[in-house]
Amino acid sequence: MSRIKNPNDVMVGIVLVAIAVFALILAWHLNVGTVDAMGPGFFPRMLAFIEIGLGLAIIGQGLVTEGEPFERWFPRQIFFVLASIAFFALTIDRLGVVIAVVGMVFVACLARRQTRFHEAALVAVGMAVFIVLVFRVGLGLPMRVWPMGNVY
Numbered sequence: 001m002s003r004i005k006n007p008n009d010v011m012v013g014i015v016l017v018a019i020a021v022f023a024l025i026l027a028w029h030l031n032v033g034t035v036d037a038m039g040p041g042f043f044p045r046m047l048a049f050i051e052i053g054l055g056l057a058i059i060g061q062g063l064v065t066e067g068e069p070f071e072r073w074f075p076r077q078i079f080f081v082l083a084s085i086a087f088f089a090l091t092i093d094r095l096g097v098v099i100a101v102v103g104m105v106f107v108a109c110l111a112r113r114q115t116r117f118h119e120a121a122l123v124a125v126g127m128a129v130f131i132v133l134v135f136r137v138g139l140g141l142p143m144r145v146w147p148m149g150n151v152y
Contacts (some may be wrong), residue, residue, distance in 0.1 A: 006067025009058050016055030023048040080111035096144040097135070101128045 004010050023044060030041025084107035092100040105124035109115040135141045 003063060006062040006065055007070050008067055009062030009065070011070075013055045013057075013059030013062060016058065017052055020048040020051035020055060023051070077111040081108055084108035093144065094147065096146045097131055098128045098145055099147065101131055 027041050027044035027048065030044065031039035032041045032045060033039030084104045087107050088100050088104040091103060095103075102124040105127060106120055109120040109123075132145055136143055136145055
């Protein structure tokens with residue numbers, strides 16, 4: 001009989017602890033300083049220790065409370081969602097925010113076979129207009145909107 005009652009919570013907790021340990025390894029060489037004069041390593045370590053605590057709490061909850069069994073993983077969805085994020089990150093500086101957002105939406109829509117092109121196009125255009133209105137017009141952030149446009 002398995003002691004794990006909620007495998008989803010246990011796996012999430014393990015992932016959180018693993019990410020926090022990785023962050024601790026990366027920030028370990030940074031000077032912590034004191035409470036009065038915090039160094040560059042104080043905040044990353046503090047966040048990593050908090051994340052470890054939360055991850056352990058989630059693992060403990062997964063061992064005590066009942067939950068759903070694991071669902072089947074679909075690599076297609078994971079791949080295209082991660083690919084859409086990578087597309088956005090690689091294109092926003094050179095091609096501008098409009099093309100980056102539209103491309104991101106279309107790449108992410110490839111994750112689901114039932115997505116209709118006209119629905120994806122409406123979402124892409126709506127998101128691009130919203131982002132330009134909020135960040136460029138409303139907040140006045142210096143960002144490239146089109147590939148040949150100025151940043152300012």
